[in-house]
Amino acid sequence: MRPEAIKISPGYERQLLICRGTGCESQRANEIFVALQEGLAKAGLADTVEVKFTGCHGLCQMGPTVIVDPQGTFYCLVKPEDVPEIIEVDLKGGGRVERLLFMDPKKKERVFTYREMKYFAPQRRIVLRNCGFINPEDLDDYLQVGGYEGLKKAFAIGPTKVIDEMKRSGLRGRGGAGFPTGLKWEFCHNSKGDQKYIICNADEGDPGAFMDRAVLEGDPHSVLEGMAIAGYAIGATKAYVYVRAEYPLAHERTLVAIKQATARGYLGKNILGSGFDFEIKVKLGAGAFVCGEETALMGSIEGKRGMPMPRPPFPAVKGVFAKPTNINNVETLANIPVIITNGGDWFASVGTEKSKGSKVFALAGKINYSGLVEIPMGTPLRQIIEEIGGGIPNKRKFKAAQTGGPSGGCIPAEHFDIPMDYENLTNVGSIMGSGGLIVTDETTCMVDMAKFFLGFTQKESCGKCVPCRLGTKNMLETLTSISKGIATMADLDQLVELAQDVKAGSLCGLGQTAPNPVQSSIRYFRDEYEAHILRKECPARVCVDLIKFEVNEDQCTKCGSCFKACPTQAVTWKKKETARIEKDKCIKCRSCILACRFHAID
Numbered sequence: 174m175r176p177e178a179i180k181i182s183p184g185y186e187r188q189l190l191i192c193r194g195t196g197c198e199s200q201r202a203n204e205i206f207v208a209l210q211e212g213l214a215k216a217g218l219a220d221t222v223e224v225k226f227t228g229c230h231g232l233c234q235m236g237p238t239v240i241v242d243p244q245g246t247f248y249c250l251v252k253p254e255d256v257p258e259i260i261e262v263d264l265k266g267g268g269r270v271e272r273l274l275f276m277d278p279k280k281k282e283r284v285f286t287y288r289e290m291k292y293f294a295p296q297r298r299i300v301l302r303n304c305g306f307i308n309p310e311d312l313d314d315y316l317q318v319g320g321y322e323g324l325k326k327a328f329a330i331g332p333t334k335v336i337d338e339m340k341r342s343g344l345r346g347r348g349g350a351g352f353p354t355g356l357k358w359e360f361c362h363n364s365k366g367d368q369k370y371i372i373c374n375a376d377e378g379d380p381g382a383f384m385d386r387a388v389l390e391g392d393p394h395s396v397l398e399g400m401a402i403a404g405y406a407i408g409a410t411k412a413y414v415y416v417r418a419e420y421p422l423a424h425e426r427t428l429v430a431i432k433q434a435t436a437r438g439y440l441g442k443n444i445l446g447s448g449f450d451f452e453i454k455v456k457l458g459a460g461a462f463v464c465g466e467e468t469a470l471m472g473s474i475e476g477k478r479g480m481p482m483p484r485p486p487f488p489a490v491k492g493v494f495a496k497p498t499n500i501n502n503v504e505t506l507a508n509i510p511v512i513i514t515n516g517g518d519w520f521a522s523v524g525t526e527k528s529k530g531s532k533v534f535a536l537a538g539k540i541n542y543s544g545l546v547e548i549p550m551g552t553p554l555r556q557i558i559e560e561i562g563g564g565i566p567n568k569r570k571f572k573a574a575q576t577g578g579p580s581g582g583c584i585p586a587e588h589f590d591i592p593m594d595y596e597n598l599t600n601v602g603s604i605m606g607s608g609g610l611i612v613t614d615e616t617t618c619m620v621d622m623a624k625f626f627l628g629f630t631q632k633e634s635c636g637k638c639v640p641c642r643l644g645t646k647n648m649l650e651t652l653t654s655i656s657k658g659i660a661t662m663a664d665l666d667q668l669v670e671l672a673q674d675v676k677a678g679s680l681c682g683l684g685q686t687a688p689n690p691v692q693s694s695i696r697y698f699r700d701e702y703e704a705h706i707l708r709k710e711c712p713a714r715v716c717v718d719l720i721k722f723e724v725n726e727d728q729c730t731k732c733g734s735c736f737k738a739c740p741t742q743a744v745t746w747k748k749k750e751t752a753r754i755e756k757d758k759c760i761k762c763r764s765c766i767l768a769c770r771f772h773a774i775d
Contacts, residue, residue: 175287178318179306181242185223187264190240192305194229194390195383195422197237201253202226205237208256216260228391230305232292233544235275240305245286248273278541278563292542292561297523297531297549300384300507304391304545309426312433315394321439323510327402328447335406336362339509341517343529348374348465348502349580349606349682351595357499360489361407364497369409371400372493372500374470375416375423378462379578380629381537382609385503387545388533389416389423392507393430397453399506401440402513404451407499412453415470417460427455462579462633466681467492467500469635480635481681502607504533524550528594532605538575538612541566551592554584558612567770569614573697577606579626580686582693583619602693604686616767618715619698620705623691624652630687641684644675648691655702657718658709665702669695714774717761721775724752728773738768 181188189209193202206226213219230238235249239259246269248259255273262268274283275290284290298304307314315321327335340355361369373396377385389396400412416424431453434440442450456474464470464479471493473479492498508530512520521529528550534557537543541563548557554574558564565571573583582603584591591597595605613622631645651668654660672688679685695702704710711719724735729751736746743758744765754765754774766774 175306176318182223186221188223188242191226192230192236192238193226194387196233200237202237204253205251208253212256212260218264222264225308228304228309229387231545234542245288247275247287249275295561296547298547299531300504300533301547309391309393310429320394321398323513324398324401326513327405332406338513338517342512342520344508347504354505358406361497361499364490366497368496369407370493370496370498371404371409371412373400373414373506374500374502375414376458376465378465379607379609381611382535382578382607384533384535384608386420386423388503388507389427393427395507395510396503397430397434399509401451402509405449410450413474414455415458417458419460463635463683480637525594527596534608534610536562536610539565539614540612550594553590554593555589565614572613572615572617575611577604578609579630580689581606582689585697602696616713618711618713619694619701620656621715623694624656626690638680640675640678644671645687655705656716658705660706662706714766722754722759723775724754725773725775726751728771730771734768735765738764
């Protein structure tokens with residue numbers, strides 16, 4: 174997992190790596206970093222133990238994390254108050270603070286090092302190769318792991334061969350559509366224009382997705398280098414990183430990296446004496462999901478309201494400021510430097526025949542260990558969830574996985590062993606998308622989940638075209654009626670028909686993919702929709718309008734779990750007695766339902 178090129182700085186015997194990505198920062202990682210510096214100074218270890226902050230290691234649910242190298246000790250859920258014990262027991266005493274070590278979910282044993290952790294073992298980290306091990310605000314750290322060597326090689330082989338290597342690699346855009354990157358570059362390279370642009374799409378807006386944010390926070394130079402190589406290949410001298418304003422840390426570290434790279438000659442005028450000029454600016458987006466669509470994004474950069482435009486002409490011919498433009502997302506660009514350095518054939522050796530390389534997923538939902546995972550294309554979904562993610566908590570069963578966010582679809586349990594690549598996901602009615610992977614169990618209602626995603630896209634619709642503006646609204650109204658038990662089977666048939674119309678008639682990808690969660694959930698879980706309509710029941714007991722909030726005496730085991738979970742004291746219970754729910758106090762929060770393992774609440 175740790176890049177071989179990374180060495181502990183000369184003069185130091187050990188190194189502490191403190192994750193300071195957004196997730197860990199929210200849990201006082203900055204205080205841990207300062208406390209370690211101060212604690213080592215007091216203990217007289219500051220000259221032998223190096224302290225470094227990094228971006229996200231990937232295992233977000235266990236943050237903040239502290240790694241002690243070279244032994245690789247991985248401490249989880251660290252608090253500032255734990256620092257003295259880490260210094261005393263580990264750094265001075267040579268032992269380990271066992272209570273802070275990672276717990277293997279299957280064996281229920283502590284794991285000493287990240288090298289032994291099943292979360293990391295199956296991964297193939299290409300995009301995330303440096304995240305968690307280099308200081309994202311230190312250019313020398315990036316150079317130590319081969320940074321900007323890909324750009325140097327690009328200058329040596331020339332633009333045409335750079336594009337050939339990209340085509341040979343088989344890299345497909347990681348932003349959702351999966352279009353071949355080399356082919357996309359070739360189109361823009363062949364376009365005529367006195368000025369061309371490169372745009373990095375960092376407008377990551379899918380609920381549950383945070384891959385691009387983590388890369389910009391943990392390894393921003395890899396993205397800048399990828400942009401520079403792309404610019405050289407197509408003949409662009411200007412570029413934009415379009416990052417949403419909700420990512421302040423990613424924005425800040427990108428600006429720091431641009432400043433450093435420019436000062437050292439890796440960006441700006443006559444880069445490395447090549448005669449190639451390349452300038453990168455950062456554009457803050459206001460957080461509109463539709464601006465993830467290429468033409469809407471370009472309109473936003475131009476100072477207009479972000480609304481999609483008809484295509485053709487495509488951006489490669491007429492893009493931002495009416496000039497030829499190439500747009501790739503963060504993950505795509507982070508692959509570029511190592512592809513050029515190692516060659517297209519090296520990258521193509523990973524993955525499947527049509528889906529090359531690795532893919533980063535944001536693993537979230539009903540799973541023991543959420544976070545970022547990067548696996549070779551074609552890795553089975555079961556391995557990602559059970560081995561890397563530690564399985565479903567509370568001994569519940571896997572129900573479905575939502576991929577592609579609000580533009581994607583669900584993968585049911587019957588396809589639990591599906592290889593995760595573009596073709597297989599398309600065949601089962603889902604998409605790869607940017608990499609969101611939300612896991613559900615039997616406590617998830619698929620009607621409610623479809624309603625959530627459609628509600629998101631309906632709010633984010635720019636309103637320009639009628640099929641999306643009104644179609645998603647009408648679909649959402651029908652889903653709401655189903656969740657309340659007031660819909661008919663005719664409404665369900667109309668919902669299916671309307672989904673097809675919205676998909677076929679919408680102007681951009683937002684509207685064209687908005688029906689996907691509805692269509693796939695009806696395809697695989699039609700019985701749940703029919704239960705809501707015909708029996709006025711929600712099998713997962715999620716839709717509160719269909720729940721009585723009454724204790725079933727025949728199923729109640731008199732354990733009191735519902736009593737302990739209720740936040741409003743609406744549940745009355747005594748030992749060896751059946752619980753009761755006082756409806757005048759009940760706020761229908763479902764805490765009792767989630768606490769009861771015996772499905773005793775109707």
